Amino acid sequence: MEKKKLAIITLGCQMNKSDSEWLAGTLTEEYEYTEDKTEADFLVVNTCAVRDKAEHKFFSLLGTLRPLKAANKNLVIGVAGCMAQEHGEMIVQREPLVDIVFGTRALDKAHILLRKFEETGRPQVDTSYGSEYEDFPVRRESALSAWVPIMRGCGNHCSYCIVPSTRGPEQSRPISNLLNEVSALIAQGYREITLLGQNVNSYGVGLGGGVDFPGLLRQMNPIAVDARIRFVTSHPKDLSDSLIGAMTELESVCPYLHLPIQSGSDKILELMKRGYTADRYFDRVDKLRERIPDLSLTSDVIVGFPGESDEDFEATFRAVERANYDNIFLFKYSPRPNTPAENLPGRIPAKLAQERFDRVMTLQKEITAKRLAGWIGRDVEVLVDGPSKRDTEKMCGRTPQNIVVNFTSGEDFTGRLVRVKITKSGQFSLHGDILR
Ligand code: SAH
Ligand code: SF4
Numbered sequence: 177m178e179k180k181k182l183a184i185i186t187l188g189c190q191m192n193k194s195d196s197e198w199l200a201g202t203l204t205e206e207y208e209y210t211e212d213k214t215e216a217d218f219l220v221v222n223t224c225a226v227r228d229k230a231e232h233k234f235f236s237l238l239g240t241l242r243p244l245k246a247a248n249k250n251l252v253i254g255v256a257g258c259m260a261q262e263h264g265e266m267i268v269q270r271e272p273l274v275d276i277v278f279g280t281r282a283l284d285k286a287h288i289l290l291r292k293f294e295e296t297g298r299p300q301v302d303t304s305y306g307s308e309y310e311d312f313p314v315r316r317e318s319a320l321s322a323w324v325p326i327m328r329g330c331g332n333h334c335s336y337c338i339v340p341s342t343r344g345p346e347q348s349r350p351i352s353n354l355l356n357e358v359s360a361l362i363a364q365g366y367r368e369i370t371l372l373g374q375n376v377n378s379y380g381v382g383l384g385g386g387v388d389f390p391g392l393l394r395q396m397n398p399i400a401v402d403a404r405i406r407f408v409t410s411h412p413k414d415l416s417d418s419l420i421g422a423m424t425e426l427e428s429v430c431p432y433l434h435l436p437i438q439s440g441s442d443k444i445l446e447l448m449k450r451g452y453t454a455d456r457y458f459d460r461v462d463k464l465r466e467r468i469p470d471l472s473l474t475s476d477v478i479v480g481f482p483g484e485s486d487e488d489f490e491a492t493f494r495a496v497e498r499a500n501y502d503n504i505f506l507f508k509y510s511p512r513p514n515t516p517a518e519n520l521p522g523r524i525p526a527k528l529a530q531e532r533f534d535r536v537m538t539l540q541k542e543i544t545a546k547r548l549a550g551w552i553g554r555d556v557e558v559l560v561d562g563p564s565k566r567d568t569e570k571m572c573g574r575t576p577q578n579i580v581v582n583f584t585s586g587e588d589f590t591g592r593l594v595r596v597k598i599t600k601s602g603q604f605s606l607h608g609d610i611l612r
């Protein structure tokens with residue numbers, strides 16, 4: 177029997193990308209994956225709820241799916257991810273286009289919901305937290321780089337953030353499952369493993385095996401032969417000396433760290449319930465820079481948080497300057513339903529938030545350009561992703577710091593580690609020539 181076709185549109189973060197690969201994996205018996213949405217029998221939108229904008233994106237995307245449903249009456253439309261978890265039933269009530277809604281912890285129920293929908297013709301919703309972590313056949317996008325979620329949910333309560341309620345309580349995956357998964361990936365030829373969690377530094381809490389995140393890295397290092405290990409995201413409050421030690425010593429762990437500061441003002445950090453001060457943050461950064469000189473450091477920054485005075489904003493501006501980040505993700509605060517910050521006084525007018533946003537953006541652009549220019553003349557190791565999208569004469573890959581490098585090579589080195597001499601820097605990437 178010919179398999180039906182599945183398409184997935186993924187919005188949001190890497191955890192969502194990983195979930196989409198997992199969902200496609202759980203459905204492989206019945207469905208073949210397709211990139212072409214027009215031929216799909218089951219089309220899933222994996223949604224994000226982190227900011228207002230992300231939610232708008234979903235609703236405008238739904239509009240574009242209407243013609244697909246009109247052209248194919250049998251098309252089943254599913255909504256997964258954080259908005260599914262947040263809104264549940266409301267989505268099928270508001271959008272007759274949607275047939276199935278399944279939350280962040282009900283991904284493995286997709287086939288059951290599909291069957292129920294086919295039997296009854298009625299929309300199905302499941303936002304339960306039932307399922308346990310299982311080993312599963314993941315349908316991965318890349319043959320080179322793999323996402324490996326090491327935990328799910330979030331155990332923090334940053335006052336602005338909807339993630340703890342859309343992803344549920346924090347739960348770590350057993351270490352043996354992770355080590356097995358990584359060895360299988362290495363055997364299949366994967367060269368880059370990105371460990372995922374909302375706060376990887378609290379990995380192991382609740383497992384009872386006495387293993388923490390640095391311990392996990394130490395056990396994974398010898399397995400990840402000729403491969404790179406990365407991880408996102410690290411919470412500054414839990415960044416231990418032991419993790420800095422592991423990053424310094426372990427060969428396969430990349431000198432790359434995403435360490436969101438959010439704000440440079442202690443008053444705002446307290447209102448955000450982040451659990452650290454700016455001093456404590458910079459104590460960590462100074463130590464990292466001292467121990468790992470070529471470290472690439474990136475961050476998330478929110479401007480326009482309720483109560484953010486000019487002084488508070490200046491503290492954030494100076495913090496971004498001082499941290500000398502390779503890059504940042506910059507956001508304007510967006511009130512989220514049922515989060516503590518939603519009711520804080522001192523909302524910042526949109527125009528002022530935009531001005532602050534623009535100032536930090538301009539600053540970071542300058543810093544990024546300077547940091548990239550600092551690589552000119554150096555000889556770097558590049559893991560080759562494939563031909564460059566912009567210039568097919570060139571190959572494209574990334575350094576251990578995750579900096580994109582386009583280079584002339586004359587040969588297809590996809591999947592290999594090569595040495596490249598950097599000759600030029602751009603706004604987001606580097607250019608160079610392969611070294612023989
Ligand atoms: N767990 C990760 C990522 C969470 S979401 C972490 O803690 O770093 C990614 C980023 O979105 C956050 O770091 C934060 O900067 C931003 N963010 C989350 N909620 C937001 C909100 N309500 N408004 C604006 N930005 C937000
Ligand atoms: Fe949200 Fe904070 Fe958890 Fe990150 S650590 S997901 S910002 S609550």
Ligand code: F3S
Pocket residue numbers: 187188189190191192223224225226257258338339342343
């Ligand atoms: Fe990720 Fe968005 Fe959910 S950032 S965790 S998909 S709210």
